[in-house]
Amino acid sequence: xxxxxxxxxxxxxxxxxxxxxxxxxxxxxxxxxxxxxxxxxxxxxxxxxxxxxxxxxxxxxxxxxxxxxxxxxxxxxxxxxxxxxxxxxxxxxxxxxxxxxxxxxxxxxxxxxxxxxxxxxxxxxxxxxxxxxxxxxxxxxxxxxxxxxxxxxxxxxxxxxxxxxxxxxxxxxxxxxxxxxxxxxxxxxxxxxxxxxxxxxxxxxxxxxxxxxxxxxxxxxxxxxxxxxxxxxxxxxxxxxxxxxxxxxxxxxxxxxxxxxxxxxxxxxxxxxxxxxxxxxxxxxxxxxxxxxxxxxxxxxxxxxxxxxxxxxxxxxxxxxxxxxxxxxxxxxxxxxxxxxxxxxxxxxxxxxxxxxxxxxxxxxxx
Numbered sequence: 001x002x003x004x005x006x007x008x009x010x011x012x013x014x015x016x017x018x019x020x021x022x023x024x025x026x027x028x029x030x031x032x033x034x035x036x037x038x039x040x041x042x043x044x045x046x047x048x049x050x051x052x053x054x055x056x057x058x059x060x061x062x063x064x065x066x067x068x069x070x071x072x073x074x075x076x077x078x079x080x081x082x083x084x085x086x087x088x089x090x091x092x093x094x095x096x097x098x099x100x101x102x103x104x105x106x107x108x109x110x111x112x113x114x115x116x117x118x119x120x121x122x123x124x125x126x127x128x129x130x131x132x133x134x135x136x137x138x139x140x141x142x143x144x145x146x147x148x149x150x151x152x153x154x155x156x157x158x159x160x161x162x163x164x165x166x167x168x169x170x171x172x173x174x175x176x177x178x179x180x181x182x183x184x185x186x187x188x189x190x191x192x193x194x195x196x197x198x199x200x201x202x203x204x205x206x207x208x209x210x211x212x213x214x215x216x217x218x219x220x221x222x223x224x225x226x227x228x229x230x231x232x233x234x235x236x237x238x239x240x241x242x243x244x245x246x247x248x249x250x251x252x253x254x255x256x257x258x259x260x261x262x263x264x265x266x267x268x269x270x271x272x273x274x275x276x277x278x279x280x281x282x283x284x285x286x287x288x289x290x291x292x293x294x295x296x297x298x299x300x301x302x303x304x305x306x307x308x309x310x311x312x313x314x315x316x317x318x319x320x321x322x323x324x325x326x327x328x329x330x331x332x333x334x335x336x337x338x339x340x341x342x343x344x345x346x347x348x349x350x351x352x353x354x355x356x357x358x359x360x361x362x363x364x365x366x367x
Contacts, residue, residue, distance in 0.1 A: 010142040011105070013115040013132070014241060017125045017190050018149030021305050021322065023200035024118050026233035027149055027240075031116070034237045035073035038113040041105050042075060042082045043098075045120045076112050098131060106140045114241065115141065124186070125193040132248035143247035147240060148194035150187070152201045152229065153327075155216050156209040191220040192254050195245040202229035276353040281345045282366055284311040287319075289365040290344070291330075294323055296361055301350055308346035311336070313367045321346065 018024045032040065075082065083101045105112060119125065125146050132143050191197065197217055199205075205213065210229065217227060228239060290310060297303060306323040310330075317332040336342045344365075348358065 010140055011109055011112055011115055012144035012241070012244070013117060013141055014144050015117045015119065015125055015128060015146045015247075016149065017119045017146060017193070018198075019151065019154075019187055019190070021307075022149040022151045023198075023230075023233060024149045027147075027198060027200070027230070027235065028116060028118050028233075030233040030235065031237065031240055032073040032075070035114075035241075036237065038073050039076045039111060040073040040114045040116055041112050043101060043115065043117045044082055044084055045118065076108070098128065099134070099137070102131075102137055102141065106137070109140055114144075124189050126189070126251055126254060129193060129247050129251040133251075138248070143245065144241065145195040145243035145245045146193050146247050147196045147198055148190045149198045149200055150191075150213075150217065152199040152205050152209070152213050155199070155213045156205055188220055191217065193247070193251065194221065194225055195243055195247055196240070197221065197225060197227045198235065199227060199229045200233070201231065203231040205229075276348075276350055278348045278353050278355050278358060279345070280348065280355075280359055280362055281343060282359075282362055283343055284313055284367055285344050285365040286367050287312045287315075290321075290362075291328065293361050293365045294321070294328055297348070297358060298323060298328075300361075301348075301353055301358070303348055303350035303353075305349045306346055308344070310344040310346075311342035318342070 016024050016028055028042070032042075083104075105115060117128070119128065125148075129143055129146060132138060132141055199210075199213055199217070202210070214227065221227075228235060287310075290312075294306060297306065303323075306321065308321055310319040310321050312319050315332070317335050319330055320333050321328070321330050323329070344362075346362070
């Protein structure tokens with residue numbers, strides 16, 4: 001059998017990685033809406049007990065409820081076509097959690113056209129891609145591409161950029177950065193494994209800022225890796241699927257910061273091991289007060305992301321809330337279901353979080 005014939009018989013898999021709040025779920029939702037009837041299995045790995053991203057994806061209209069039903073995907077397997085891995089990071093639990101799910105999908109390979117994997121924002125893609133070389137997986141699946149999504153606004157502002165002075169300042173501000181890979185190194189490792197880089201929020205970037213982002217990213221990429229600038233995850237399907245990179249074949253040759261720490265005898269400890277994930281559940285809130293409370297939290301705590309749902313006073317719809325850095329974004333996504341009790345649930349990811357103090361602040365928004 002020729003190599004091309006063997007590839008045609010394998011399930012292509014797209015791995016979507018990227019830092020917290022970069023826009024991975026938005027990209028994934030848009031991809032599924034444009035999937036032209038492909039039968040797709042989705043694996044999602046959310047850092048935190050409250051799996052906000054998979055719930056948002058389930059809220060997207062596919063199939064019979066979609067206004068573009070001839071174009072959208074048919075989700076296969078799991079609950080509503082989505083498999084959830086909630087144990088922090090796929091890269092740490094490849095054998096225990098990821099491989100059993102893959103084996104289930106392989107058993108149904110005649111019913112699946114494509115697999116999509118969204119990793120936690122703190123995951124390293126390399127161990128996951130390496131798993132596609134394992135016996136029982138490599139015969140049936142191949143990595144079509146690793147897509148790394150980066151926040152264009154953050155990169156343009158110099159956050160997690162290749163600036164030694166800023167890295168030193170980050171280390172000085174947080175002692176833990178002296179002992180484990182910095183967020184800059186984590187982003188580097190996500191870019192090192194990429195077959196395509198998607199820069200989100202391009203509508204907020206000037207031409208000068210785009211040039212600045214290009215300069216930062218291109219230092220970490222070979223010439224063969226393309227950079228796509230997108231707004232609201234809107235990318236043609238053909239750009240994201242059908243890359244045929246077979247990423248697993250060259251993944252061992254990619255040397256990254258994580259490998260460097262191992263080689264030099266460093267403790268096997270990922271940066272995310274020092275992140276706190278706090279889940280807060282309260283009742284219905286006043287919209288303006290909730291905004292004030294979230295802004296206060298962003299000022300007073302070392303927070304990287306706040307994401308969740310809110311029950312807003314006198315509103316029949318559920319509000320989606322996300323804060324990354326100092327940016328706070330909200331929108332209403334759907335009506336509360338008849339069998340749901342409207343409530344506000346938020347997951348906060350950061351360092352050295354005081355849960356009691358956070359609850360006290362958020363309770364001020366309740367009505």
